[in-house]
Amino acid sequence: MADDAAVSALREIAFWLEKQNAPTYRVRAFRRAVAVISELSDLDRRVESGRLTDLDGIGRTTAAVITEAHAGDTPGYLQKLRDEAETPEHGEAVRAALRGDCHAHSDWSDGGSPIAEMAAAARWLGHEWMALTDHSPRLTIARGLSAERLREQLEVVAALNRHMAPFRILTGIEVDILSDGGLDQDEDLLASLDVVVASVHSELRMEAAPMTRRMVAAVRNPHVDVLGHCTGRLVGGRRRPQSTFDAREVFTACRDHDVAVEINSRPDRLDPPRELLGLARDLGCVFSIDSDAHAPGQLDWLDHGCSRAEECGIGPDRIINTRSAEEMSA
Template identity: 60%
Template sequence: MTAREDRDRAVATLRRIAFLLERAMASSYRPAAYRAAARTVERQEPDRLHALAAAGALTDLPHVGARTADVVARALAGQPVAVLDDLERGAAAEDAAAPDDAASALLAALRGDMHAHTDASDGATPVQEMVLAALELGHDWLAITDHSPRLTVAHGLSAERLRAQTAQVAALRRVVAPFDVLTGIECDVLEDGSLDQDPDLLDELDVVVASVHSKLRMDRATMTRRMLAAVRNPRTDVLGHCTGRRLTGRERPPSEFDAEAVFAACAEHGVAVEINSRPDRLDPPHALLEVAVAAGCEFAIDSDAHAPGQLAWLRAGCERAVAHGIGPDRVVTTRSAQEVRERGRRAAAAR
């Protein structure tokens, strides 16, 4: 192994640890520490890195603490890394415990994910790291859907920043082909049901996820009108986490709306209902999923990932789907990237 290969192994080890911590729903500061260390190590000249390890001085580097320094030193020397081995065993045990059932078959059929965030808004990593994680998971494509501008708490993207990101995605797509990266946005549904971004810019994107993030406790009739306006907008491809509920941490009850009317509109206008796989969301609730199935909706099983390891959370969505008899034919994310693009354009043209 060359010194450069040793450094690359150390970087890969740090990132793999972060990925597995994210997958296991560890506190965000832990994977963030490993990713920060990985970025620092990646910038070092390989010989200098070896010299620092030999001198026991890796903690002199920014963002490298005692634990991450030990990981780097062991990886540079080609030695086992206990924290990584423990996490790998835990992930393998979790996978082995998963039944070989309809949910597993649906998970295997998924080809992409229509809802993922980067550090351009409130995600943890640059788009490149999200794409690499999706590749490692065996996906064929990933849609990048950062937040829109009025969601300032999530550092939503202005039109200018979104245009810059779409250019970045186009360049990245050429590098990672045949893997595909779709341009997109999670667009805030404003109080009047309009979408929070320049309509002409939305027309240029591959995927528009429309989600309600504010005034979630408005009355049922007003919320219904708001959601219907968003669903009927020809630029909407997916209705994201429709109730806005939170199940853990700062818990939040589901918003109230006429589910039969909203899901009938989704079916009529070709808008997929998202089955959000985040453990703190699991949205829609089972009762509303049943309504969406009866309405004839299509579905997008998404991770709503804000970090690379969270892209591995899709099984929960698959389990919820099969519990309601939803097969691959009704799941948009089992289709190719090109089919997803064409689906959105056909639906818009038909409205």
């Protein structure tokens, strides 16, 4: 039988590595170790005899973590990661007010972890809810969900919600905004979801006028709740310039149709830029601070968005994910 302390330590290490955006192989080593020891019936004997590394999937580092946790100690590697965790300079009040996350992915599309694992991490972080927003079918590179697969996912979510209550997984999607402003999923399905994030993922260099019409048309759709990473930019190592559009017209449409402008917290996006956040603030928009997480540890990237919100004078009263799950689904 698995040792709860060892499993917990391995999972927390994977979480901190994901938050650091560490190479995938490092994260997988710890998640693989969880799977290995969860199947063991002789963990005590293997720890005592020092034979953990005889197991396929257990290396020296993971064996040391298991051994220390099994003895009741905090593994040194885990403590090191905890000590290295960055404390945000701004945004603590905003972060404390958040009750959930409107944008997260699972291994049903291009995320790396099962729905249950993502939800468990969100609950561990203190969230009351998490919206599951896997991609829509047109984004084939991200294994976007067909209508049939999305319906299957809704059944899985319903079962998990019965098991995880009072924590709640809100049903959702990150739906592609098509070139004509249409949405890449059946209207009846979109109407049944708790949270619909609409994002542009293709033709990002479209000229400003048609891009503006495209985004405004999507925002006017009555099923859309959040306009995701509106400029499409990437920053840091893998750069991509922001799309061009009439931000005033797009944000005015967001305000008039009660669609939140997403403050995307991914370190490689941090979208929209501060000047556009200021414009949306001045126009009276509401916002959603989202992790856009593709792994459990990335759910804690919300700190970045909270810091940017505070810097731009956006308080909790303008942020929709300070609401309860019931308010969000309504």
